[in-house]
Amino acid sequence: xxxxxxxxxxxxxxxxxxxxxxxxxxxxxxxxxxxxxxxxxxxxxxxxxxxxxxxxxxxxxxxxxxxxxxxxxxxxxxxxxxxxxxxxxxxxxxxxxxxxxxxxxxxxxxxxxxxxxxxxxxxxxxxxxxxxxxxxxxxxxxxxxxxxxxxxxxxxxxxxxxxxxxxxxxxxxxxxxxxxxxxxxxxxxxxxxxxxxxxxxxxxxxxxxxxxxxxxxxxxxxxxxxxxxxxxxxx
DNA sequence: GCGACAG
DNA sequence: ATCTTGTCGC
Numbered sequence: 001x002x003x004x005x006x007x008x009x010x011x012x013x014x015x016x017x018x019x020x021x022x023x024x025x026x027x028x029x030x031x032x033x034x035x036x037x038x039x040x041x042x043x044x045x046x047x048x049x050x051x052x053x054x055x056x057x058x059x060x061x062x063x064x065x066x067x068x069x070x071x072x073x074x075x076x077x078x079x080x081x082x083x084x085x086x087x088x089x090x091x092x093x094x095x096x097x098x099x100x101x102x103x104x105x106x107x108x109x110x111x112x113x114x115x116x117x118x119x120x121x122x123x124x125x126x127x128x129x130x131x132x133x134x135x136x137x138x139x140x141x142x143x144x145x146x147x148x149x150x151x152x153x154x155x156x157x158x159x160x161x162x163x164x165x166x167x168x169x170x171x172x173x174x175x176x177x178x179x180x181x182x183x184x185x186x187x188x189x190x191x192x193x194x195x196x197x198x199x200x201x202x203x204x205x206x207x208x209x210x211x212x213x214x215x216x217x218x219x220x221x222x223x224x225x226x227x228x229x230x231x232x233x234x235x
Numbered sequence: 236g237c238g239a240c241a242g
Numbered sequence: 243a244t245c246t247t248g249t250c251g252c
Contacts, residue, residue: 046244094241
């Protein structure tokens, strides 16, 4: 995969902000019409003291199960990379920490997936460009942000049953959904990243959820990146 | 000025 | 994100 949008980043916050404002204009939120057959999920975990980042991308072939209204995974393939972390964690600027680790992985993948699942925010971000939106725009791929906690937005707590949801809002405007993916477990914060709507985003995420809180592709990629960290640090 | 703050 | 065991609740 080759990025559609390129930019040279000088490493300072002010320019990072400019890049976000610029790329946020390129986000498209139009309906996602097809059923995804190939899903790419990405995640990064970190060494102790966050010196080194371990990036994993999982390419999943999925099939839709009409009876259960869920997807199941037909095949999976993982791509990995580890590198020193180029940027500290600053809320609102996660992209500049994780994208440099993820780019070398994504360039190895020849196939273009139907959908990108990202562990982080989509447009539910102070400048409407969370990690999922950033990746979606630079690769021009449909992308969904699936965060385990809230970055921005107001919401009512959804009911305790699986599938219960409430909208995430800023200034009364809907920017995502707070979705209970497993009964009585902390909800997920779903927002579209690129080329899908809020409704597409949460419905797709929910079809990927089965018995765990996280959608299965993200859960597996998450496990994989933690295993990778453990193995490398054992040496 | 104060609090909030994805991973 | 990471450090960490058992334990309380749906």
